[in-house]
Amino acid sequence: MAEGLVGRPVDLLICNAGVYLDKGHDIDGFPADMWAQSFATNVTGVFLTVQALLPNLRAAQGKVVILSSQMASHTRAPGGSYIYRASKAAALNLGRNLATDLRADGISVGIYHPGWVQTDMGGTQAEITVDQATDGLLCRFESLSLATTGCFETWDGQPHDY
Numbered sequence: 034m035a036e037g038l039v040g041r042p043v044d045l046l047i048c049n050a051g052v053y054l055d056k057g058h059d060i061d062g063f064p065a066d067m068w069a070q071s072f073a074t075n076v077t078g079v080f081l082t083v084q085a086l087l088p089n090l091r092a093a094q095g096k097v098v099i100l101s102s103q104m105a106s107h108t109r110a111p112g113g114s115y116i117y118r119a120s121k122a123a124a125l126n127l128g129r130n131l132a133t134d135l136r137a138d139g140i141s142v143g144i145y146h147p148g149w150v151q152t153d154m155g156g157t158q159a160e161i162t163v164d165q166a167t168d169g170l171l172c173r174f175e176s177l178s179l180a181t182t183g184c185f186e187t188w189d190g191q192p193h194d195y
């Protein structure tokens with residue numbers, strides 16, 4: 034993707050792809066290959082995408098948004114889903130540190146909980162529709178700036194616990 038975008042400014046990079054492979058697993062159900070596969074998408078994929086598109090983001094003084102989760106929070110710790118929780122906490126940590134390093138380039142970075150959304154991952158019992166989540170998130174992305182860089186917010190604009 035980065036090769037295809039050489040020389041073109043990118044004003045908004047949305048790091049949305051994610052997997053939740055350990056949903057519903059018991060305490061003994063977290064094998065090493067599941068950790069590796071989950072981190073490859075949820076953590077490494079986020080960082081390498083940002084790194085690869087840095088020239089484009091710098092050219093636009095653009096924004097990076099990372100879809101983390103309320104499950105990244107260590108304040109809220111109900112147990113279970115160890116792999117997904119750890120990967121989303123790592124994604125939150127990436128965003129916080131990228132915000133520090135990229136400020137000098139005029140690039141702002143936001144981290145978001147999209148809500149419990151009716152997608153393949155969220156399931157049909159989830160609390161909000163895709164349209165509700167995306168409408169809310171687009172407002173958040175619009176309001177993201179260097180004044181708010183490093184924020185961790187919910188889809189409806191509330192600051193989230195770390």
Ligand SMILES: NC(=O)c1ccc[n+]([C@@H]2O[C@H](COP(=O)([O-])OP(=O)(O)OC[C@H]3O[C@@H](n4cnc5c(N)ncnc54)[C@H](OP(=O)(O)O)[C@@H]3O)[C@@H](O)[C@H]2O)c1
Nearest residue numbers: 049050051052074100101102147148149150152153154155
């Ligand atoms: N749904 C929720 O309630 C909820 C709550 C909190 C956080 N989130 C986060 O919100 C984001 C979107 O979740 P969702 O509910 O839309 O999940 P989803 O329904 O499972 O969709 C996941 C998306 O990620 C893509 N993807 C997965 N692995 C990938 C990879 N290795 N490379 C490229 N694309 C990949 C999938 O593409 P393919 O279709 O091509 O496989 C799919 O488009 C995720 O980061 C998730 O962790 C969701």
